Amino acid sequence: MSKKFNDTILRAYRGEKTGHTPAWFMRQAGRSQKEYREIKKKHSLFEITHQPELCAYVTRLPVEQYGIDAAILYKDIMTPLPAIGIDVEIKSGIGPVIDNPISNVADIEALGELEPEKDIDYVLETIKLLTEEQLDVPLIGFSGAPFTLASYMIEGGPSKNYAKTKALMYSEPKTWFTLMNKLTEMIIVYVRAQIQAGVSAIQIFDSWVGALNEADYRTYIKPTMDHIFTELKKDNVPLILFGVGAKHLLLEWNDLPVDVIGLDWRTSILEARNMGVTKVLQGNLDPAILLADWETIETRTKAILDEGMEDGRHVFNLGHGVTPEITQDTLKRLAHLVRAYSER
Amino acid sequence: MSKKFNDTILRAYRGEKTGHTPAWFMRQAGRSQKEYREIKKKHSLFEITHQPELCAYVTRLPVEQYGIDAAILYKDIMTPLPAIGIDVEIKSGIGPVIDNPISNVADIEALGELEPEKDIDYVLETIKLLTEEQLDVPLIGFSGAPFTLASYMIEGGPSKNYAKTKALMYSEPKTWFTLMNKLTEMIIVYVRAQIQAGVSAIQIFDSWVGALNEADYRTYIKPTMDHIFTELKKDNVPLILFGVGAKHLLLEWNDLPVDVIGLDWRTSILEARNMGVTKVLQGNLDPAILLADWETIETRTKAILDEGMEDGRHVFNLGHGVTPEITQDTLKRLAHLVRAYSER
Numbered sequence: 001m002s003k004k005f006n007d008t009i010l011r012a013y014r015g016e017k018t019g020h021t022p023a024w025f026m027r028q029a030g031r032s033q034k035e036y037r038e039i040k041k042k043h044s045l046f047e048i049t050h051q052p053e054l055c056a057y058v059t060r061l062p063v064e065q066y067g068i069d070a071a072i073l074y075k076d077i078m079t080p081l082p083a084i085g086i087d088v089e090i091k092s093g094i095g096p097v098i099d100n101p102i103s104n105v106a107d108i109e110a111l112g113e114l115e116p117e118k119d120i121d122y123v124l125e126t127i128k129l130l131t132e133e134q135l136d137v138p139l140i141g142f143s144g145a146p147f148t149l150a151s152y153m154i155e156g157g158p159s160k161n162y163a164k165t166k167a168l169m170y171s172e173p174k175t176w177f178t179l180m181n182k183l184t185e186m187i188i189v190y191v192r193a194q195i196q197a198g199v200s201a202i203q204i205f206d207s208w209v210g211a212l213n214e215a216d217y218r219t220y221i222k223p224t225m226d227h228i229f230t231e232l233k234k235d236n237v238p239l240i241l242f243g244v245g246a247k248h249l250l251l252e253w254n255d256l257p258v259d260v261i262g263l264d265w266r267t268s269i270l271e272a273r274n275m276g277v278t279k280v281l282q283g284n285l286d287p288a289i290l291l292a293d294w295e296t297i298e299t300r301t302k303a304i305l306d307e308g309m310e311d312g313r314h315v316f317n318l319g320h321g322v323t324p325e326i327t328q329d330t331l332k333r334l335a336h337l338v339r340a341y342s343e344r
Numbered sequence: 345m346s347k348k349f350n351d352t353i354l355r356a357y358r359g360e361k362t363g364h365t366p367a368w369f370m371r372q373a374g375r376s377q378k379e380y381r382e383i384k385k386k387h388s389l390f391e392i393t394h395q396p397e398l399c400a401y402v403t404r405l406p407v408e409q410y411g412i413d414a415a416i417l418y419k420d421i422m423t424p425l426p427a428i429g430i431d432v433e434i435k436s437g438i439g440p441v442i443d444n445p446i447s448n449v450a451d452i453e454a455l456g457e458l459e460p461e462k463d464i465d466y467v468l469e470t471i472k473l474l475t476e477e478q479l480d481v482p483l484i485g486f487s488g489a490p491f492t493l494a495s496y497m498i499e500g501g502p503s504k505n506y507a508k509t510k511a512l513m514y515s516e517p518k519t520w521f522t523l524m525n526k527l528t529e530m531i532i533v534y535v536r537a538q539i540q541a542g543v544s545a546i547q548i549f550d551s552w553v554g555a556l557n558e559a560d561y562r563t564y565i566k567p568t569m570d571h572i573f574t575e576l577k578k579d580n581v582p583l584i585l586f587g588v589g590a591k592h593l594l595l596e597w598n599d600l601p602v603d604v605i606g607l608d609w610r611t612s613i614l615e616a617r618n619m620g621v622t623k624v625l626q627g628n629l630d631p632a633i634l635l636a637d638w639e640t641i642e643t644r645t646k647a648i649l650d651e652g653m654e655d656g657r658h659v660f661n662l663g664h665g666v667t668p669e670i671t672q673d674t675l676k677r678l679a680h681l682v683r684a685y686s687e688r
């Protein structure tokens with residue numbers, strides 16, 4: 001490991017003062033990068049993640065190219081599911097497709113348990129390669145949250161309205177909680193294995209949970225999330241929770257034992273504070289802005305950084321993942337802008 | 345017109361007391377109905393709307409089957425666009441697809457003007473058939489709002505993140521407002537023609553505007569919406585505004601000269617009141633609930649009706665459109681439940 005290890009983001013995640021606003025970009029390793037596009041011509045996402053050297057290269061590339069403060073492990077939120085018996089395929093232009101969606105308690109009871117050393121040894125090896133040898137910034141590990149994973153497992157793929165998922169949740173709460181418990185166990189084992197292999201922070205993606213209202217979140221989701229974060233808290237790495245379209249759930253999230261809340265672009269840093277959110281905040285430039293002219297990008301980025309600096313507990317990120325149309329050059333300029341403007 | 349014309353919903357839209365909570369269901373004419381599915385085997389949506397007798401039949405069928413308090417004209421929010429030069433095709437399983445999306449000011453300037461008597465005579469004839477002869481409940485007309493229409497016109501179809509739309513909005517505000525003004529003119533002409541032909545209320549669907557935050561809504565959308573509603577207010581029919589995932593915009597909407605705000609399931613009636621929303625409220629059973637067991641449907645529906653009756657200014661609806669998986673029988677039971685439970 002390099003002597004000049006940049007731990008700025010970890011200090012910011014703990015709420016400490018830092019010399020600049022640290023930054024990373026969700027989905028920073030992806031189709032915006034020409035090197036990535038070349039690799040994807042030959043290998044699928046799962047093929048890349050199964051080759052630790054290649055996966056480590058894909059993971060660290062944006063750090064080297066953009067000069068940002070963290071790497072996020074290149075993999076998909078679907079990564080652990082095949083090991084427990086869910087046949088996932090990532091289809092181009094669609095997303096994860098599952099041939100054997102679950103629909104009843106027997107399907108859930110048939111799910112296996114994740115054994116990290118056996119099932120995702122390639123993930124752990126990639127983490128070790130990166131953290132023991134290659135990276136001079138922290139590596140962030142991640143997992144999907146139970147609702148978001150369940151939505152794919154029940155719908156069989158991406159969904160607009162999560163109707164089957166919700167119908168199961170409302171009609172068969174016992175079955176629902178059996179599934180939530182199963183996924184909770186898996187997530188804890190999965191995340192803990194990533195931490196033990198060397199990641200320095202964990203982001204839990206509950207990307208689609210904003211489809212629920214507050215009352216249903218409290219009933220069907222919050223106890224599960226509380227259990228997960230309470231358990232992971234013992235591992236003593238910063239825990240980040242993120243989802244889109246979840247402004248109405250921010251105060252529920254704030255009750256959970258997480259360290260950081262990731263905002264999408266619908267809630268500004270100061271709005272979140274005014275609402276009563278007390279955690280460190282991460283976010284929240286709308287990736288769509290990165291398709292606008294540079295002047296717009298600059299103005300909007302500075303406005304977020306200004307609010308973050310006024311607040312004092314802010315890590316810069318996008319409000320959702322980088323989309324393929326965003327250029328590598330724009331991301332590089334953005335990273336430079338964030339660093340230069342926030343240096344203090 | 346029948347002597348027993350049921351104007352309950354119009355009185356409720358005006359904030360008057362009614363003998364029961366009136367109800368209709370967004371997308372009530374659709375694939376839940378076996379008669380509709382039969383017709384769709386032979387005719388596309390646009391083919392149906394171009395045949396006034398058939399379109400009137402499709403429009404009034406759910407009223408007759410479910411015993412609800414309003415019909416909504418069967419057509420698509422894309423209906424007026426071909427007349428101004430946008431080539432729309434409704435593709436099964438995708439939605440509206442536009443072969444000639446707009447990207448610059450020249451494209452916008454090339455758009456024509458809507459001449460209702462010439463361009464959408466079939467819509468007006470359907471309205472006349474329904475309101476002069478066939479219906480004993482009010483007919484609701486509708487239009488897409490500028491942002492939602494623009495999103496299709498710019499993206500070329502349905503979108504997950506509206507990135508091109510937002511990029512144009514942020515980068516070229518002058519071009520954006522040229523487009524907004526063009527659509528505003530079209531919408532006013534379009535809606536007014538529907539009113540003159542006989543519809544008794546208008547719902548404006550700004551289905552996707554929840555993708556914007558409050559600040560951007562105020563800058564890029566609100567002046568346009570204010571203009572539209574101020575103009576339509578002169579026509580003296582109830583004006584309803586609806587969108588999904590727009591809880592964060594409800595107070596902005598409440599500022600507009602609308603009579604009714606449609607809620608999705610993320611905001612309950614009493615929550616909206618506590619937030620400061622003063623308009624008559626419409627909503628908001630999550631259509632996903634209609635795939636759950638009847639006990640769940642009943643409990644959830646009664647909870648909404650209870651809040652609505654406590655509040656006193658509520659029209660029952662779903663929180664988004666009926667999905668094809670929902671059965672005709674469920675919708676019929678739901679309509680009966682709403683009427684029986686709310687009779688006072």
